[in-house]
Amino acid sequence: MARETKRSQGRSALRLVDVAERAGVSLATASRSLSGSDGVSQAVAAHVRHVAQQMGYVANAHARTLAGGTTSVAGLLVYEVGDPYFAEIASGVVKVAATHGWSVQIGHTERRASDEAVQLRLMRAHRVGAIVMAGSGYVDAAMEAEAEKELTAFEDDGGRVVVIGRHHVRADAVLADNTAGGEAVAAHVLGLGHRRLAVAAGPDHLTTIADRLTGIRAAVAAAGLDPGALPVVHAPFTREGGRDAVARILAEHPGTTAVLALNDAMATGVVSGLRDRGLAVPGDVSVTGFDDIQVAQDLSPALTTVRLPMTEMGAVALELALRPAAARPRRRHLAHALVVRDSTAPPP
Structure with a gap:
């Protein structure tokens, strides 16, 4: 001792x-x-x-903070710290932080837009040196107004901000290929012969949902179908949300042969809800997801989904945040990949 x-x-x-x-x-x-x-x-x-x-x-980061400076700490704001999507993004942020001698402070909003500004104020109070916002932006710019004020004030004080996804914020951004990914997964299902599709979507106020739906509707239109007639059921972006969505789809649109869930968590709920009703996947109904979280390949059946490079998204975001600000906000576009597994097959 x-x-x-x-x-x-x-x-x-x-x-x-x-x-x-x-x-x-x-x-x-x-x-x-x-x-x-x-x-x-x-x-x-x-x-x-x-x-x-x-x-x-x-x-001594504490001494530097007391002196009025910033710390070598990056603030990472996510919707839900336990969500595998955000966990994989966080892993990329943490890896880059470690290579630069930084640490990471994580805040989460529990999917409440009103909590974003609160969490950002806390990060500013702790004098973080950079902030990465990993949650989706909002279709209505007014929903981001308070958060934008906090981020603008942070940048005016010399901080660096990077957002992941499409936001109404003037900042560097890492953009996933959501629209093209939606188009690719819908084209795959349509190519198998499905014509009675439905979408289990997350909240309609998120830009991530809007972009993925835009791609799906483009593929539906390209197949000669009416995209306006495509059933879309909005529910929480969670496993339970997927269960609720598929229950409504089966009740309101009987005969649906393929359900496109707009994230993998919802897709697991869709599969579970179908099984509860005695429907086989993909024998009776095909199911797809989006993101390709690690468990997607371990499901039974393994999930057909759109792979986004989530760890890379987090890494690129922090790398951008550690660079000096540019005259114009930078944009980094990262590609998607369609991963076809066992949850999709031709319609019965």
């Missing part, structure tokens, strides 16, 4: 100047390297971080 206490005291006595001297760099370069700031090559920054780790040096 005494040896451990002595070791801890020795580490706490280390100063940034000691790290700089050992690494053979200036004090300013050492500071930039450990904070992930711009102006230092990756090789030099990695060398300084390695030296600091060997010496047991830990930057």
Whole structure:
């Protein structure tokens, strides 16, 4: 115990100047390297971080905050921290943060738009250095007004903001291929011969839902069908939401042969709801999802879905946030991939 206490005291006595001297760099370069700031090559920054780790040096972020600066902490705002979609995005953010010597503070809104501004204010109070918003934007810009005020104030104070998805916010953005993905999965089902389709969609106020529906309707129109007649049932973006949606679909549109769920969590609920009613997947009804969360391939049957590079989305978002602001907001478009598994087959 005494040896451990002595070791801890020795580490706490280390100063940034000691790290700089050992690494053979200036004090300013050492500071930039450990904070992930711009102006230092990756090789030099990695060398300084390695030296600091060997010496047991830990930057005093609390002291920097008290001095009025920001910390080497990124704020990540998600809808639901337990949702596999956001968990995979978070893994990408955390990996990039670790390589730059940053940590991550996660806030979640429990899918309530009113909580976004509250969580953003908390992040600003903790003086995070960057914010990544991973939840969907809203079709109605007014729903983002309070959050936009917080983000604008944060950027005016020198913070960096990156959003994932289509938002009414002037900021760098990482954009998933939602529209093309929706078109691809609908074209697949139509190509199998299905003509009685229905959609189990999430809340209609989300831009993610609007974009995926736009793609599905485009494929329906290309097949010579009326996209306006396509049944769309909105429910929570969860497994239980999928169960509720498929119950309504079967009640209101009997004879449906394929259900397109707009995320994988809803798709699992759709499959469960069909089984409860004695309907086989895909023998009686085909089911598709969206996102390709890790469990999608382990379901029985394995889920046909649209794969989005969620971990990469998180990684790219934080990489953008750690760069200096550009004159115009940057856009990074990431591609989708249709993954055909066992949950889809020709109609009975």
